[in-house]
Amino acid sequence: ETGVTQSPTHLIKTRGQQxxxxxxxQSGHNTVSWYQQALGQGPQFIFQYYREEENGRGNFxxxxxxxxxxxxxxxxxxxxxxxxxxALYLCASSFRTGGDNEQFFGPxxxxxxx
Amino acid sequence: GxxxxxxxxxxxxxxxxxxxxxxxxxxxxxNYFPWYKQELGKGPQLIIDIRSNVGEKKDxxxxxxxxxxxxxxxxxxxxxxxxxxxxxxxxxxxPGGSQGNLIFxxxxxxxxxx
Numbered sequence: 530e531t532g533v534t535q536s537p538t539h540l541i542k543t544r545g546q547q548x549x550x551x552x553x554x555q556s557g558h559n560t561v562s563w564y565q566q567a568l569g570q571g572p573q574f575i576f577q578y579y580r581e582e583e584n585g586r587g588n589f590x591x592x593x594x595x596x597x598x599x600x601x602x603x604x605x606x607x608x609x610x611x612x613x614x615x616a617l618y619l620c621a622s623s624f625r626t627g628g629d630n631e632q633f634f635g636p637x638x639x640x641x642x643x
Numbered sequence: 644g645x646x647x648x649x650x651x652x653x654x655x656x657x658x659x660x661x662x663x664x665x666x667x668x669x670x671x672x673x674n675y676f677p678w679y680k681q682e683l684g685k686g687p688q689l690i691i692d693i694r695s696n697v698g699e700k701k702d703x704x705x706x707x708x709x710x711x712x713x714x715x716x717x718x719x720x721x722x723x724x725x726x727x728x729x730x731x732x733x734x735x736x737x738p739g740g741s742q743g744n745l746i747f748x749x750x751x752x753x754x755x756x757x
Contacts, residue, residue: 574746
């Protein structure tokens, strides 16, 4: 098991609502990436946070936003929820260096939008 | 941008047999290729990775090979055991943009029959 934790584990929302998901990175890691995993698919990159700033973004609309805190934990916020936002949301932590970063995933938050 | 294709989508083997999962990528500049194992209800677990300056890497029963010319990489599991049953994902880390923007394949569901 990695040291990456996520909360909550499950969440049910209705269309149009807003949601906040939380992630605590593994000890010693300074970078958090968020991914969306639809049922039966591979994870899709949403964005990454490093030094409390967004450091790269995938093909997701602005209603997906995030934060990183001084202790390197992170939040993912999704506004105006749509049915297609139903998915497993994964965060991955890593230690940013000049080269490639091994990413370690948390267990995910299962979001259901009704 | 980078595109990763993974085959087969499902794979069933007898305990003790070998399993091979293959992935191709499109961006010749990609230089980091991790493999993840995802069990039901859990986040992806990094099991092995390979960098573009290496052709093969082995860790006990698991090995990964990389052919940069052909732009494909493969996961080999020998002496399979029932606990190897899971969904396996390959990924590529394309250059440029943010580090950690992993592009995943669609996954291979491996079933090991006792």
